[in-house]
Every structure is written in C-alpha cells, then in structure tokens.
Amino acid sequence: MLDYILCNQSIYRKLRYYEILDEGAISSTSDHLPVVVEFAIDSNPHRVLNSCDKLPTWHKVTGAQINEYQKLLNDPVDMLIDKMRSYSYVDIDAINDEFVDILHTAADIAIPKCGFNPHTKPYWNADVKRAHDNERSKRRCWVLEGRPRGMHFDSYRMYKRAKAEFRHVQQAANEQYMQNCYDDLNETAECDVRLFLKQIKRFKGCSSKDEIVYEDKVCNTPESVANCFAEYFHDLYQPNDEDNFDNEFKCSIETTYNEIIKTCGVEGEYLPGGLITEQEVSELIGQLKYRKAAGRDRVQNEHLRHGVTKDTQMARFVLSKVSIIMGTTLCILIVVIYHNRQANRRKYYTLEQSLKIPGNENDISYSQARQDKTVYEIFPMEHGFFIEMGAFDGQRWSNTLWLERKHGWTGLLIEADPDLCDKIDKLHRQVWRLCGCISEQQSATFIQGSALGGIADHFNKNQLNQLSQWYKVTVPCYKLQTVLDKLNTYHINYFSLDVEGAELIVLETIKESLKAGDITVDIWTIEYRVWDGDKIVFKDSMKNLVGLRNYFKEIGGYVEHSQLSNDEIIKDGLSLDVVFVNIKTWCDKYGKLPNGGECS
Structure with a gap:
C-alpha cells in the first residue's frame, strides 16, 4: 500500500462500493494499482459564480454613496436583530444568509459597480502605469500630426522613445514580480526538493x-x-519529554486554556474581561484590509467596514450574532476577542534565533547616510542597546542592523505598518519588535504606503502626493515609558527616529521622561528633511530642524553634534538627519563639547 485517503466518518459511512483494478485494466502512469470508489453523497446544488459578474467599486465611492449605503442597512438589520431575539432557537446559517442578502441589496442600490478584468497584469505598478500613460500620450500626438514616419519628425521620434521606455519598464517590472514570486516560494517551501530527491536516489540500487x-x-x-x-x-x-521539548510552555498554554474554559463555561461568563462590547467588534472589523478578494458569499471586507459605524445598526447585529455563536463555537471567541484583549493584535517579543550569519554579511551597512557607523565612531562599544523607531522592514535603510550583526548590539524595533512587521519577523533579528505606534492614545489610523507610510493625523500633502496607492489600517499605540518598563531598560545608547514628519510629535510624548532623567539617550539621529517626490522642500525642512533644536534646548542635557546626508550636501535644511549627543556621556569621553566649548 503506497497511498492513503483520509476522510471523516460521515464520508466513510457513505461508501457504497470500491474495487482495486488489475494492472493494465486502464491506462495509468501511477506506481500503484487503480482504485474505483463509489460514494452515496447527497445532492448539494450551488450557484455557479461568474468571474465576470459586476462587483462594487468600493475604491471609487463617495461619501454620499457610503451614507446612502449605511442608511439602507439600518432598517433591515434592525428587523433582523428583532427577529433573532424573538426566537429561543436561531438557525445561524439562515441568519447569515439573510444578512448577506441585506448587504448585497444595499450595495447594489448605493454603490457603483465595475466588471472584473481577467487580463489584469499582476506586475503592473505605478512606474509601469506612468510609462504607459506617457507612451499613450506621445502616440496621440503622433496620430494628430498625421502619423508621419522617420526619426526626423519630432512626434515620431518621441513616440518611439516613449514606447521603448515603456517596454523596458514593463519587462523590468515583470522580472521583479516573477523574482518575488520565486522568493516567496523558496521561503514558504515546506521541504527542500533537491535534498528529498537526493535521499531517494541513495536507495535506488538497494534490494527491496x-x-x-x-x-x-x-x-x-x-x-x-x-x-x-x-x-x-x-x-x-x-509530544515527547525530550531535551528540546518546552514542557514549561506547554503547561502554561494548558493552564491558560483551562482558565478560559472554566470562566466561559462553568462560571457562566462570556469571556475573560466581561461581555463583548460594540466598540471591540467595531475595532476588529476596522482592521480588515481593503481590496481583498471575496469568498463564496461574495461579501467583501468593505461591505462590513463601511457598514459598521456608530450611526448604524451593523455593530449591534454583529454583537448579537457573536452572542449567539458564543454558546456553540467557543473557539471563535478565543481566537478573535481574547487574542485582541490580551495582545491588542501584536505585542513586543524577543526572537531567540542565532544572530550571526556566515560570511561577510555581518559587515554590511544598510543605512542611508552612515548613521550606524557614525554612532559607532562617536561612541565605539560592543553590545549596546538601541531603539529604531520607523524600522521599515528591518533591513532596507536600517540604521541598526550593522550594529547588531557586527558589534553584538540589541534593542527595540518599532514599526506601525503590520505588513512590514511580518517582514521584520522573517529576518530573525535578535531584538524586541513592537508593531504599533508611540502615542498617548490607545490606537491610531495608519496609512500604509511602504516607506512613506505614517499616522493619518500627521500625514502631509507632500507624502500623500508621492503615493500611487495606499490603504488605511487601525494600529495599537503604546507609551514608550510603558514599553521600556516591560523591557526593564531605560538607558538607550542609540535612538534612531524616522517617522516621516511626525518626529516632534513623538518626542513630545517622552519630553517629561527625558527632563526627569527617567529615560536617557547617548546618541540621537533624527530625520528632518522634507521631500515632495522631486525636490527638497527647504522651508518645511528648516521648520523641522529649528523645532528639533528648540526641543533639545528646552529639555537640556543634549547638544547638536553634526548633520548627515545621503549626498554631498551637508547644510541646514538640506541634510537628511541631525545628530544630538548626551552632554554628560560625551564629556566623560572627550572632555570638550563637539563645538569646542568647555564642558560644564
């Protein structure tokens, strides 16, 4: 026997007949004999989904259309809630089907639709679109002039040049997309196929x-x-009690699970923390991502996100639905609500994987303007502690990865974009990672825009103009003092701050801690330059630089050391980062201030 077919008992009971055919009975390339199986399965008709059906154009809706959609939901959802409460037994599947129909009916009336394009090119990005638009524009000019041919005609020459550029950009984007696909396959592969085949070949000459x-x-x-x-x-x-088996962790999980079962079942409570609130349900739905494919019911995330507001009945319905499910499907509560309360989606943790990488990769600097090496030149030390706020993916433009790998530093990476946090985790850095923002409030709306993402309340027009596409997501926020309390670390050797224009706002949240000496930092590198996509916005850059100088002058204990740039220009308003150092730490090492003044 070479193959097994695993099925549950309900399918097994419907087995009516099976037969193992003789070799050669049918044409087959398999290594084992063919098997014919007959099941008595009930008919389960379903609607054939047409991939070319019209779908709501959520990314193009206006505020008025969203308001109309929400109004159309109110009365039907309210009636559905009353219907649920009027019966002692409610069929969850029937309620769900009715709810789905309500969503589709409201969206069909209020939201415009568009057809599905089966020929969409997955590699088509902003650069390809820009080159394509330019090529189309030049072609129109050429057509308007009568389609002259010959390189001595300006319209023909410019059209051919734009066409060649478009093909070049398109090919490069396609190759990059395919490379990313191959990289993803390599990262997610569950086994090394080459090693597997090598092991198989070892036994090929053996007798069986x-x-x-x-x-x-x-x-x-x-x-x-x-x-x-x-x-x-x-x-x-x-599980076996081996040396590498974490029995302590297993016991802690079992204890936590038993407490949840006891609290939710025996004591009659709904969940540790009390009844689920509408705010919790709304926040969970608010974390759903836009423009994701729908399931079989064709309900998209936008159906829920645009429907659940404090002015609609959607939150009440979802809350009522969860209350009913609570008695039958405990795991839904544990996974969704309990995880949200305990972890608030993501929390800091340490990775215990090996740090060193074979070869010379430990000596590669990834920073834009030598921030990492400048820090080491100012205060050369091993095994320091850093905070990098605005860590991006943990490697590209990282100001701390070289310090970590080359000199054994560790620290805290702070990144609000959840997608970038996933990339940080794949690097297995020897750090703590906080996926969230530093703020006095509990959560904030974050605009995902790769390296240009930021908190929506502090987003400026220069950042927005550079984004070809972006998404909003709700992220948790923490006080830095609270995070450092968990780490039991209050002296930071190096603080890298790059949060796309919100640097001063972040610094204001820790001003009192710095003044009181509850938090001390040896070296700061803070990005202040403003870029609009084409050039440096000098006025806004100078405003940021002056604000930083006034801030450190007000809190005292720090002095400006220098400025760093990723080009040859190092001037006020044109450099990338400004560097501040702790006066006491500096004077203990050098005796005089960076500007040559006397240490007091």
Missing part, C-alpha cells in the same frame, strides 16, 4: 522487500502495514 520494520516489528501483510502507519502517525503527534 514486501515488508516494513517499525519499532523492531516486521509488518508484511496489508493489515499489519496499515496498523503500523497508524501507530507511526499516532506517535508522531504525541
């Missing part, structure tokens, strides 16, 4: 027997082989 040996038992009959496999997989999924 119609038996297998497991745990010193020889199995040579179909029944004994089947029992052997069953025993093997049973043992495989049983």
